[in-house]
Amino acid sequence: MGSRQVSTWQGKKVTVAGLGVSGIPAARVLHGLGAVVTVVNDGDDERSRTQAAELEAEGITVRLGDGSSLPAGTELIVTTPGWKPAKPLFLAATEAGVPVWGDVELAWRLRGPDAAPWLAVTGTNGKTTTVRMLASILEAAGLRTAAVGNIGVSLLDAVLGDTTYDVLAVELSSYQLHWAPSLRAHSAAVLNLAPDHLDWHGSMEAYAADKGRIYEGNTVACVYNADDKATEDLVREADVEEGCRAIGFTLGTPGPSQLGVVDGILVDRAFVDNRHKQAQELAEVADVRPPAPHNIANALAAAALARAFGVPPAAVRDGLRAFRPDPHRIEHVQDVAGVAYIDDSKATNTHAAEASLAAYDPIVWIAGGLAKGATFDELVERSAKRLRGVVLIGADRALIAEALARHAPEVPVVDLDRTDTGAMSAAVREAAGLARPGDTVLLAPACASMDMFANYNKRGEAFADAVRALAERA
Template structure:
């Protein structure tokens, strides 16, 4: 009998082990930690017949397959499996293989930024059309759990980590929202990162791509059945904008005509990159026959997640906006392009990404910058090159309570009509538990500022 080793007792690893055990397969889980939380998870799995080895990352001798939930290829466990010829698959690939009977089609999407927003917009559109749907994958429940439920369709958000270990996925339609350098420390190069993203297209029925992003357009080029989305007037076979309208010229009987899907006012929060998310979600929904009126209703029903261009307060004619989810330069660039004049709160872990182009493009909008986090010096250097007249406050403290000073310094730099924008361009783990904790600390500091104003 095949013995599957599952790497880790995280949410996806536990779900994968449970799904395999419930199908009568032999499963061994290896987990480096040995804490109370891990022991509780282990006990639950052991009742299903799963063997759990806490405090270990050794590949079991008897394993013929390894299920990973996003561990890098250079991790010793992955390297050991590859050296021994053990098959390595991701939790998403496992879920695809475990689909049973009349399995629900997948509408899958990936991208450097906007994935969660777009997949939740898509799910809202599907629900508005009366489909039993769920957002799964890198958001919501693990895919391996969802494939066992009677859904009509799954809206699947996929990260580059998940796609790296997925070989046979064949979604009904797949979209790439955008592509910019990210996770290069994991993938090793931009080329490998892009290839991981491109895997979502390899067996897709319909390839949906950002026609405004040259990198994404190049990835889509080899595939015959493709639909572009654009913030320009769409050509036949695309979805895009005509003045204030989102329109479809792809999933229509006559591509010389355009079907109205929604208006710009229906997209919230309004920002160019979020309109692109809405167009991508609409194209995915339309590929499955969702009517235009359900696309619009889905956008109206959609509620953005916190920390994504979230307006916190207006204090003294200055707006304070929390976009803590901007954990890489591409996401920060989208946020910075959404406001006219900005005092920028930035910094954190850049994960090997370059910020030079980000700062060069943002420079005309900047009225000041407050820098925090482990890689703030790299942002300061880019500001010195491209925005030498912009005042910069460098805050070396790394305690989580420092956000009060950050906001106070930003308020000092801001003038009426400016926006103080938290768009860090880096991850948060050097100072905070996660990006929501960073955003919440910013919001608390802003509210304290208002209370004392």
């Protein structure tokens, strides 16, 4: 860490908002740079007290149970992503003229002069998968890289650690982008846009605007989803470097400056010598796992970012072949009595569930949980023709039941009036009773999991356990 960096921070009074996965590392980094760090945290539970004691032993001040008031003399706030912009602490900072950065902004500003460029990805769904695909492609090209941001290596570790990277594959949430005003990526992609986290952002317009920040100052390519006009609109509104190109991806036949699919082949008509007459074969649809439509879109976005960085076509193919998806993302658990059981517990909103439902036909759908303010009419209307039956669980299952009654009245529905963790076993048994050989039983809840489970992983594990128990009885 250069002496110039240290001197810049020496004695600077910085308030870190929130303990947790980004707050604690930020506090330690800033303290190491010579800043006078105070951490404020809303919670005052046993875990927080343990974390606070560790930080205070290092010379960092921690105020528990008081995340609202601005510590005297604060010159900068560095916030964890989850804290809402409307919190009193930030309103007080605005009044006092104190800037607020997120952990992404801090990492961006602490990069060295020879730092690796960032290939950045955001979107309502598919971010983690796309970034991991991108990292796999970059590795296949022989580049030193890491999947960072919301996943994998922390951004602060990536920019301050001993490892030297050629390029970073960066996943960014709308929260992180909101607090990253000076971020300027080499190239960036917005995968899709659908209502999500509106309680945090306040409106769909504010949510979309924060997603669109990822394009600001891009130097080579703004990658957008040609099948989702809202993402193209964000590109049009972005202020980019001279020469930066808009690159679309589509599940259909690509036009010039697009990547798409032709006869089962992923093709590039953007990064070729004559994009009006040429198309470069990159990989086969069969190289994408799983080859569900939305996952092919993820692969095209990853390929577009990699090609923007100069990666050769063979590396795209090899990287996609080497990639293995994370658990609970359209994960095939097993077949039982000729029925496929698919775990997509990660489908925690309607947009993700619709993508999952589009990948199979016919389906017995297991759905429900915490709706987070979502409505289900569009989802059910678009997916109704694929449904053999539906099993509903969770706190807000009635909202889905009402949408089914309006838009798919002929589809049989089993409404399990349960929110206990054991309900998943009953749901799988009921789904098996509705399914016929050749069908797919799909867990794609379209809801968050916290009414019944600690997280979507635990929900997916409960589903898989129930399927294996079903197989043992078969």
